[in-house]
Amino acid sequence: MYNEKLGTFFKAKGLKQKEVGEILGFSPAMMGRYLHGTASIGPEFLTSLIKHFPEIDLNDLFEEESENVDMVNEPRERYGISVLGDISDIEAKLQLIKEKLMQKDYGLDKSF
Numbered sequence: 001m002y003n004e005k006l007g008t009f010f011k012a013k014g015l016k017q018k019e020v021g022e023i024l025g026f027s028p029a030m031m032g033r034y035l036h037g038t039a040s041i042g043p044e045f046l047t048s049l050i051k052h053f054p055e056i057d058l059n060d061l062f063e064e065e066s067e068n069v070d071m072v073n074e075p076r077e078r079y080g081i082s083v084l085g086d087i088s089d090i091e092a093k094l095q096l097i098k099e100k101l102m103q104k105d106y107g108l109d110k111s112f
Contacts, residue, residue, distance in 0.1 A: 002061050003037035009056060010035075024048040 010020050021031035025048055033039035049056060 001037055002041070003035050005061050007035050009053075023052050 010017075015023075017031050017035060018028045021028045024031070024045065026034070026045065030039065034041055034045065046058065050058070
């Protein structure tokens with residue numbers, strides 16, 4: 001399971017649960033739930049994990065021991081740091097669109 005692999009990964013780095021929580025931005029209690037498999041990890045956790053530990057391979061993390069399935073369905077380079085860059089690019093493009101719309105004065109509320 002991914003929780004066991006995460007625990008092994010952090011232990012190999014010499015990090016304790018509390019330290020990992022501080023790095024990733026999650027409480028020690030929530031980290032305990034993630035690492036013991038009593039809570040499912042979500043996109044916020046995965047984004048923080050890749051941001052702070054880019055060397056971790058999500059395909060390996062979610063791969064079942066008896067299967068050789070690419071669970072993320074994307075090569076490592078695509079879902080790694082590039083996702084954070086993609087989000088920044090989208091935000092920048094949205095800001096440009098907002099500015100252009102405000103210049104055209106389509107009767108939009110300019111407070112947004």
